[in-house]
Amino acid sequence: MTAPAYGRAFALWRAAAPDWDAYTCHDFVEALGRGDLPRANFLHYLRQDYVFLIHFARAWALAAAKADTLAEMQAASATVHALVHHEMPLHVQICAREGIDAAALEATAEAPANLAYTRYVLEAGYSGDFLDLMAALAPCVLGYGEIGARLAGAGGPYAEWIETYGGDEYQGLCREVGALIDGALAHRLGPDWAGLPRADGLARRFATATRLEVGFWQMGLDGA
Amino acid sequence: MTAPAYGRAFALWRAAAPDWDAYTCHDFVEALGRGDLPRANFLHYLRQDYVFLIHFARAWALAAAKADTLAEMQAASATVHALVHHEMPLHVQICAREGIDAAALEATAEAPANLAYTRYVLEAGYSGDFLDLMAALAPCVLGYGEIGARLAGAGGPYAEWIETYGGDEYQGLCREVGALIDGALAHRLGPDWAGLPRADGLARRFATATRLEVGFWQMGLDGA
Amino acid sequence: MTAPAYGRAFALWRAAAPDWDAYTCHDFVEALGRGDLPRANFLHYLRQDYVFLIHFARAWALAAAKADTLAEMQAASATVHALVHHEMPLHVQICAREGIDAAALEATAEAPANLAYTRYVLEAGYSGDFLDLMAALAPCVLGYGEIGARLAGAGGPYAEWIETYGGDEYQGLCREVGALIDGALAHRLGPDWAGLPRADGLARRFATATRLEVGFWQMGLDGA
Amino acid sequence: MTAPAYGRAFALWRAAAPDWDAYTCHDFVEALGRGDLPRANFLHYLRQDYVFLIHFARAWALAAAKADTLAEMQAASATVHALVHHEMPLHVQICAREGIDAAALEATAEAPANLAYTRYVLEAGYSGDFLDLMAALAPCVLGYGEIGARLAGAGGPYAEWIETYGGDEYQGLCREVGALIDGALAHRLGPDWAGLPRADGLARRFATATRLEVGFWQMGLDGA
Numbered sequence: 001m002t003a004p005a006y007g008r009a010f011a012l013w014r015a016a017a018p019d020w021d022a023y024t025c026h027d028f029v030e031a032l033g034r035g036d037l038p039r040a041n042f043l044h045y046l047r048q049d050y051v052f053l054i055h056f057a058r059a060w061a062l063a064a065a066k067a068d069t070l071a072e073m074q075a076a077s078a079t080v081h082a083l084v085h086h087e088m089p090l091h092v093q094i095c096a097r098e099g100i101d102a103a104a105l106e107a108t109a110e111a112p113a114n115l116a117y118t119r120y121v122l123e124a125g126y127s128g129d130f131l132d133l134m135a136a137l138a139p140c141v142l143g144y145g146e147i148g149a150r151l152a153g154a155g156g157p158y159a160e161w162i163e164t165y166g167g168d169e170y171q172g173l174c175r176e177v178g179a180l181i182d183g184a185l186a187h188r189l190g191p192d193w194a195g196l197p198r199a200d201g202l203a204r205r206f207a208t209a210t211r212l213e214v215g216f217w218q219m220g221l222d223g224a
Numbered sequence: 225m226t227a228p229a230y231g232r233a234f235a236l237w238r239a240a241a242p243d244w245d246a247y248t249c250h251d252f253v254e255a256l257g258r259g260d261l262p263r264a265n266f267l268h269y270l271r272q273d274y275v276f277l278i279h280f281a282r283a284w285a286l287a288a289a290k291a292d293t294l295a296e297m298q299a300a301s302a303t304v305h306a307l308v309h310h311e312m313p314l315h316v317q318i319c320a321r322e323g324i325d326a327a328a329l330e331a332t333a334e335a336p337a338n339l340a341y342t343r344y345v346l347e348a349g350y351s352g353d354f355l356d357l358m359a360a361l362a363p364c365v366l367g368y369g370e371i372g373a374r375l376a377g378a379g380g381p382y383a384e385w386i387e388t389y390g391g392d393e394y395q396g397l398c399r400e401v402g403a404l405i406d407g408a409l410a411h412r413l414g415p416d417w418a419g420l421p422r423a424d425g426l427a428r429r430f431a432t433a434t435r436l437e438v439g440f441w442q443m444g445l446d447g448a
Numbered sequence: 449m450t451a452p453a454y455g456r457a458f459a460l461w462r463a464a465a466p467d468w469d470a471y472t473c474h475d476f477v478e479a480l481g482r483g484d485l486p487r488a489n490f491l492h493y494l495r496q497d498y499v500f501l502i503h504f505a506r507a508w509a510l511a512a513a514k515a516d517t518l519a520e521m522q523a524a525s526a527t528v529h530a531l532v533h534h535e536m537p538l539h540v541q542i543c544a545r546e547g548i549d550a551a552a553l554e555a556t557a558e559a560p561a562n563l564a565y566t567r568y569v570l571e572a573g574y575s576g577d578f579l580d581l582m583a584a585l586a587p588c589v590l591g592y593g594e595i596g597a598r599l600a601g602a603g604g605p606y607a608e609w610i611e612t613y614g615g616d617e618y619q620g621l622c623r624e625v626g627a628l629i630d631g632a633l634a635h636r637l638g639p640d641w642a643g644l645p646r647a648d649g650l651a652r653r654f655a656t657a658t659r660l661e662v663g664f665w666q667m668g669l670d671g672a
Numbered sequence: 673m674t675a676p677a678y679g680r681a682f683a684l685w686r687a688a689a690p691d692w693d694a695y696t697c698h699d700f701v702e703a704l705g706r707g708d709l710p711r712a713n714f715l716h717y718l719r720q721d722y723v724f725l726i727h728f729a730r731a732w733a734l735a736a737a738k739a740d741t742l743a744e745m746q747a748a749s750a751t752v753h754a755l756v757h758h759e760m761p762l763h764v765q766i767c768a769r770e771g772i773d774a775a776a777l778e779a780t781a782e783a784p785a786n787l788a789y790t791r792y793v794l795e796a797g798y799s800g801d802f803l804d805l806m807a808a809l810a811p812c813v814l815g816y817g818e819i820g821a822r823l824a825g826a827g828g829p830y831a832e833w834i835e836t837y838g839g840d841e842y843q844g845l846c847r848e849v850g851a852l853i854d855g856a857l858a859h860r861l862g863p864d865w866a867g868l869p870r871a872d873g874l875a876r877r878f879a880t881a882t883r884l885e886v887g888f889w890q891m892g893l894d895g896a
Binding site (some may be wrong): 058059061062064066067070073074076077078080083084085088122 | 243281285289294300302346
């Protein structure tokens with residue numbers, strides 16, 4: 001698939017991540033699209049995804065703390081706000097509808113593949129700066145966008161999930177996050193950042209995070 | 225003055241901070257109340273306060289990243305959201321009305337007393353945990369509440385400032401933050417936290433932050 | 449096996465970690481002791497362990513930054529110093545003897561199980577305080593001590609590895625680290641820390657880190 | 673004075689820091705050189721400097737945690753080791769000789785100017801990356817080198833202090849730290865880093881830290 005137009009950094013990092021297709025076209029994803037993913041695997045994924053969202057929100061909060069401009073701070077804090085006041089309550093509702101109550105959700109034991117990705121992102125953010133955090137977060141935010149865009153209209157039992165990420169709202173968010181990243185790079189490293197050693201380091205961050213996303217889907221497929 | 229009812233930790237920490245009165249009854253504060261604070265000093269304070277708010281918002285974002293429960297995360301992220309999407313734009317408006325445009329505001333050189341307080345808070349948060357961050361933030365949040373409550377109704381040229389902090393909305397926020405702190409302490413240290421060495425360490429954090437708040441008012445009084 | 453005498457916290461945390469035996473008696477460990485671990489697996493482990501040591505040293509450096517007393521700072525910094533100036537160069541030598549040169553070692557791609565454990569430890573340290581870091585580091589430091597003590601004298605092709613961890617020097621280090629942890633707990637939480645909610649949180653950290661150590665051995669067994 | 677040859681970044685940052693002369697030629701420094709600094713001020717400075725060294729060592733430990741290469745990690749950890757195992761014990765001895773015992777030293781209340789500088793450095797390190805930390809630490813390490821080089825041979829009651837920083841060992845350390853910084857910049861940003869926006873940000877860090885160093889000397893001169 002051609003890369004969605006989520007900006008320049010995304011295009012470069014995506015092209016340099018050996019596992020990008022293994023992530024975005026993982027068997028779990030294909031089975032979601034075809035609609036033949038066993039329900040038990042989807043529910044296992046949903047529960048882990050709830051724990052994931054907690055740490056994902058923490059990472060965006062850290063981004064707000066590490067922002068360099070008011071615009072960066074506003075973008076990051078708007079994301080945190082959306083996550084903890086809207087998406088996470090929504091996730092609780094969806095799980096409830098599937099028979100997983102809030103207590104069961106809270107009691108979810110975090111799978112190693114989940115720990116690996118979220119802690120990698122947070123540690124990248126703590127040890128590095130705003131750019132490291134963005135490079136580590138990007139495969140999740142933008143990869144889900146690419147998956148959603150590719151599967152959009154597939155229908156089937158997972159149509160709601162697919163349309164969440166393939167729909168206009170999420171696609172618009174992906175373009176905004178892509179622009180936030182491109183802006184943050186230019187603000188710190190100038191227009192020719194792509195040729196700097198720093199750019200290689202960030203591409204490696206993106207590639208490692210992508211590799212850990214493969215593990216996340218695999219966990220969804222293995223567990224139940 | 226008797227302590228406002230902002231909770232148990234506040235009452236203990238306040239009583240143990242040698243500079244609490246020097247902070248909450250500082251000459252700058254008294255002059256605000258009497259209405260004879262020179263305008264130049266107030267404007268100097270307003271400009272520094274804008275820079276302060278940036279780092280204050282960053283500290284609350286860090287609190288969201290370091291929260292242990294969804295409720296803590298929601299409380300911290302709601303504060304960040306209010307700061308960067310409402311209070312800071314409002315601050316820009318107020319300054320504009322006083323003849324300080326956005327460019328001048330952005331160009332404000334951070335005074336050493338300002339650097340000292342904000343970096344103390346952020347470093348406490350990074351090096352310690354959520355509780356350290358709360359203890360370092362509390363003198364600002366709750367001290368302004370106590371000052372506002374004491375000066376409420378004073379009128380004069382600074383009535384707007386006084387009523388912002390003395391009004392019901394801010395007083396309610398102070399009770400919420402006090403409850404957030406008490407809850408965070410009990411959640412981690414149990415009901416008898418007050419007798420633990422950790423409580424002394426937190427009281428020292430609060431006392432040091434209070435001492436740096438004295439310096440902030442003094443900066444307002446000295447500068448212009 | 450009865451717990452080695454590495455202190456009070458270790459005894460409590462070890463007893464509360466469901467995967468402690470799965471970690472310390474993992475097939476990889478048993479094969480090391482019997483001497484029938486395939487050489488390829490051992491070399492795979494050695495290469496990953498080199499990358500591990502880098503992040504392990506970083507975590508101890510973070511502990512020095514987060515220490516509360518000069519004694520804590522000295523203990524943590526002595527560990528960092530030993531790691532980066534002695535153990536890591538030694539590791540390079542051992543690998544060289546096995547035909548893995550420095551360039552190959554540096555080029556080692558970090559396995560997901562390795563990423564998971566090291567980033568979990570570092571993130572625990574950044575998001576929490578000195579105690580969180582100690583609880584996350586303890587399964588590695590003290591678990592290797594317990595394994596070494598149990599296998600000591602087994603001989604065979606992996607005798608050098610076994611004696612490194614079973615020998616007096618490393619066993620002494622384990623007692624020192626155990627005492628450092630017990631001291632740090634008492635210093636912050638008083639003598640009755642074991643009954644506080646904070647103690648449960650730390651025991652969970654230890655248990656999660658232990659679970660990730662199981663994954664590390666499994667990676668050694670699977671990979672080659 | 674011409675800049676000592678501590679490398680390229682130092683030369684650029686120094687030239688761009690408006691307060692560099694106010695720092696390195698502060699009245700406190702001049703009085704040290706002439707030998708007419710009142711003893712009480714020197715002792716006040718020594719006590720604060722002890723507290724300073726604790727946080728300075730913590731900052732170098734954080735640098736080891738945030739290092740990107742083994743060489744950076746070794747350089748940072750060697751500095752921590754020297755500080756906590758040699759310089760701080762030496763400082764205790766010197767103070768003891770001056771009649772300030774260890775208990776008095778430990779009981780030193782941290783002056784606001786001290787808090788301001790050390791927390792600024794640590795927060796720069798936590799919020800930013802290795803380069804931010806280096807830029808914030810450089811005015812202290814290299815400024816003392818420049819002062820020592822300028823005053824070397826002045827004799828008088830403070831000759832020991834002067835020769836510590838003006839002597840070959842410390843001057844060698846300054847060249848090493850300068851090379852560490854230049855290397856870290858080139859490693860991340862390539863040979864043309866000086867023209868990047870990032871370089872301006874780092875120069876501002878250096879300039880702010882320099883401004884806070886002026887406050888540190890002033891504290892030495894005011895207090896007693």
